[in-house]
Amino acid sequence: MPQPVPSPDAPRAGVRPDTPVRGPARPAPYVAAGVLIAIGIVLPLVVPIYARHEPELGGMPFFYWYQLLWVFIDAGLLYVAYVLMRKEDRRRRDVVRSQAAGHAAKHAAPGTDDAGDTGAVDGGAL
Amino acid sequence: MNAVQALPASLSLAVPADVPDASGHRSIAGGALVVVILLFLVVAAIGFLASRWRTSPEERGLHSLDEWGLGGRGFGSWVTWFLLGGDLYTAYTFVAVPAAMWATGAVSGFFAVPYTIVLYPIVFILMSRLWSVSRSHGYVTPADFVGGRYGGKVLSTAIAVTGIVATMPYIALQLVGMRAVLTVLGLGSGSNSFVNDLPLIIAFVVLAAYTYTGGLRAPALIAVVKDLLIYLAIVVAVIYLPSKFGGWGSIFDAADTKLSTTNPATHKPAGAIIPGMTSFNAYWTLALGSAMALFMYPHSITGVLATKSRNTIRRNAVVLPLYSLMLGFLALLGYVAIKAGTAPVDTNGKINAQLVVPQLFLDNFPSWFAGVALAAIAIGALVPAAIMSIAASNLFTRNIYRDLIKPDVTPRTEAKISKLVSLLVKVGALVFVLGMDQSSAINLQLLGGIWILQTFPAIVAGLYTRWFNKWALLVGWAAGMIYGTAAAYNVVNPATGNHFGGSIAAIPWTHTTVYIGVTAFVLNAVVAALGTLVLRAFKVRDTADSTRSTDYEVDEDDVRVQPVPEELRAELS
Numbered sequence: 001m002p003q004p005v006p007s008p009d010a011p012r013a014g015v016r017p018d019t020p021v022r023g024p025a026r027p028a029p030y031v032a033a034g035v036l037i038a039i040g041i042v043l044p045l046v047v048p049i050y051a052r053h054e055p056e057l058g059g060m061p062f063f064y065w066y067q068l069l070w071v072f073i074d075a076g077l078l079y080v081a082y083v084l085m086r087k088e089d090r091r092r093r094d095v096v097r098s099q100a101a102g103h104a105a106k107h108a109a110p111g112t113d114d115a116g117d118t119g120a121v122d123g124g125a126l
Numbered sequence: 127m128n129a130v131q132a133l134p135a136s137l138s139l140a141v142p143a144d145v146p147d148a149s150g151h152r153s154i155a156g157g158a159l160v161v162v163i164l165l166f167l168v169v170a171a172i173g174f175l176a177s178r179w180r181t182s183p184e185e186r187g188l189h190s191l192d193e194w195g196l197g198g199r200g201f202g203s204w205v206t207w208f209l210l211g212g213d214l215y216t217a218y219t220f221v222a223v224p225a226a227m228w229a230t231g232a233v234s235g236f237f238a239v240p241y242t243i244v245l246y247p248i249v250f251i252l253m254s255r256l257w258s259v260s261r262s263h264g265y266v267t268p269a270d271f272v273g274g275r276y277g278g279k280v281l282s283t284a285i286a287v288t289g290i291v292a293t294m295p296y297i298a299l300q301l302v303g304m305r306a307v308l309t310v311l312g313l314g315s316g317s318n319s320f321v322n323d324l325p326l327i328i329a330f331v332v333l334a335a336y337t338y339t340g341g342l343r344a345p346a347l348i349a350v351v352k353d354l355l356i357y358l359a360i361v362v363a364v365i366y367l368p369s370k371f372g373g374w375g376s377i378f379d380a381a382d383t384k385l386s387t388t389n390p391a392t393h394k395p396a397g398a399i400i401p402g403m404t405s406f407n408a409y410w411t412l413a414l415g416s417a418m419a420l421f422m423y424p425h426s427i428t429g430v431l432a433t434k435s436r437n438t439i440r441r442n443a444v445v446l447p448l449y450s451l452m453l454g455f456l457a458l459l460g461y462v463a464i465k466a467g468t469a470p471v472d473t474n475g476k477i478n479a480q481l482v483v484p485q486l487f488l489d490n491f492p493s494w495f496a497g498v499a500l501a502a503i504a505i506g507a508l509v510p511a512a513i514m515s516i517a518a519s520n521l522f523t524r525n526i527y528r529d530l531i532k533p534d535v536t537p538r539t540e541a542k543i544s545k546l547v548s549l550l551v552k553v554g555a556l557v558f559v560l561g562m563d564q565s566s567a568i569n570l571q572l573l574g575g576i577w578i579l580q581t582f583p584a585i586v587a588g589l590y591t592r593w594f595n596k597w598a599l600l601v602g603w604a605a606g607m608i609y610g611t612a613a614a615y616n617v618v619n620p621a622t623g624n625h626f627g628g629s630i631a632a633i634p635w636t637h638t639t640v641y642i643g644v645t646a647f648v649l650n651a652v653v654a655a656l657g658t659l660v661l662r663a664f665k666v667r668d669t670a671d672s673t674r675s676t677d678y679e680v681d682e683d684d685v686r687v688q689p690v691p692e693e694l695r696a697e698l699s
Contacts, residue, residue, distance in 0.1 A: 018674040040247040047406040059375025071451045
């Protein structure tokens with residue numbers, strides 16, 4: 001272990017400009033996901049809605065089964081939010097990666113690797 | 127998981143006079159003990175083999191914090207699900223939440239359910255960005271991130287010290303949880319106190335040994351065993367016990383009757399199965415504050431940074447709530463124990479609410495199955511204790527040793543130091559629990575929850591903006607720490623007269639009672655914001671920042687994120 005070890009913030013292969021890793025965002029998917037997430041945080045905390053006995057379910061007061069039900073509701077809300085955001089995130093990353101791949105293909109010998117997936121961003125930037 | 131808030135109140139519950147066999151002496155539960163020992167041996171074997179899991183021969187020995195402290199930063203969705211499940215839902219939770227339900231009812235116990243529900247939307251939002259920036263810069267701890275984002279060492283040291291101090295009593299509480307199991311098994315009734323404590327010492331020494339050799343891989347593998355056992359135990363208990371005791375209806379009736387009986391010491395009912403209007407604010411602030419605090423704990427962040435992709439933690443936020451469902455039913459076992467007439471008598475003859483769930487299993491199941499359930503709880507102490515000690519020692523190595531003492535430390539030395547410190551941390555926790563009253567561990571853990579929440583503004587604001595001035599954040603942190611500690615000290619338990627009697631207090635100059643951690647957090651955030659405005663008005667420059675905005679968005683496919691093992695190999699060759 002001879003070489004001095006870089007601290008985490010040592011320059012990574014020299015000073016590089018901050019190149020975008022994603023294309024511009026469309027607001028709609030993020031707004032929709034944000035609303036779902038906000039519902040998932042706020043509604044389980046509104047105690048007056050559920051601090052009561054009736055209606056019971058199988059002998060269990062409303063207070064208990066209602067809150068346990070939110071386990072499933074929150075999981076569902078987050079799943080939808082995840083799908084929405086993943087789709088938009090992939091689209092945004094593809095914008096940058098396909099540009100970078102096209103850029104790299106013009107300047108470098110094509111076909112050396114399957115550009116467009118890994119390494120395309122910095123390949124384009126360098 | 128930080129379920130402890132309510133516990134001091136329940137511990138000091140006046141002892142009901144009608145407890146049978148209050149002698150306190152227990153005979154050894156042989157069948158169950160054999161099963162517990164067998165499962166412990168299986169887990170120990172897995173722990174020692176873990177250092178060979180997903181490591182190529184040249185990486186054996188785990189010579190960097192990425193390998194030892196973060197399992198190679200390569201855990202996928204399945205492993206992460208088990209790891210975080212084992213990390214967040216600790217043995218102490220399994221013991222303390224039903225104990226609080228048994229003793230004081232919904233407000234102090236069942237808040238754990240909304241807490242672990244609203245937790246995951248918060249995780250979903252925040253943790254991807256923390257993953258990306260940490261992967262870009264090789265951050266191992268939350269204080270690494272704060273140091274990189276704000277520059278300087280004062281704020282990051284404050285964050286690191288807060289993390290270590292909040293984590294230490296949490297480790298000690300895992301021992302408290304394990305001790306509840308051992309007590310019920312009949313170990314601890316002997317006359318020699320060293321012999322009584324020996325099983326706990328052996329368990330922790332073995333734990334320390336395989337954490338030393340296997341790092342984060344050891345608890346990750348053990349968590350799989352522990353989680354499967356605990357699901358088995360709870361599913362069986364929740365199906366079988368209610369039918370045995372006349373259905374949920376009569377269980378809730380019995381709980382209602384017990385909890386609404388007036389306590390002779392305080393002249394108030396012990397609790398309620400449905401919170402009254404005056405408890406609404408306490409209930410939701412306990413849930414929200416605890417949820418905000420949980421992923422500020424170093425051991426939670428360790429679990430996040432060990433994942434292999436930006437979206438692993440988001441996928442896990444969708445499926446981790448299954449553990450919350452299990453926790454909810456486990457909490458209800460506290461009521462089942464009321465109906466079943468479970469008598470949690472400690473070795474000194476006093477009532478110890480923490481024994482209620484282990485005792486419930488031992489009383490109502492064949493001894494081998496009780497052994498499985500008790501082993502699940504005991505192993506449930508090992509997983510978080512291992513991860514917490516790893517996280518605390520990483521904080522020490524990175525943010526105390528490297529940042530303040532020896533800036534040019536090599537990754538190999540970092541790993542060596544972390545391994546040694548993880549041993550010290552565990553010995554410290556063991557000495558603490560054996561040498562001191564366990565209520566000190568509980569008090570400190572209660573404070574730990576309030577303290578760790580004070581790192582939220584610096585960490586979470588930092589994930590989105592560099593607007594805050596770092597000195598203003600530091601002053602806000604200090605204000606929150608001081609107020610939170612003082613307010614918790616001033617909560618006096620009405621039955622015993624002791625300080626640190628709970629974590630709920632009125633907001634100053636009002637009669638609204640809320641979780642102290644949340645009040646302290648609001649104070650902290652307001653001070654930090656006002657301080658930033660004032661410093662800006664005086665044109666104080668504070669622009670140091672070694673992160674770039676896109677660092678918070680990179681994913682595992684971006685090349686600027688160096689694959690960790692290659693870096694490591696280069697360093698070793």
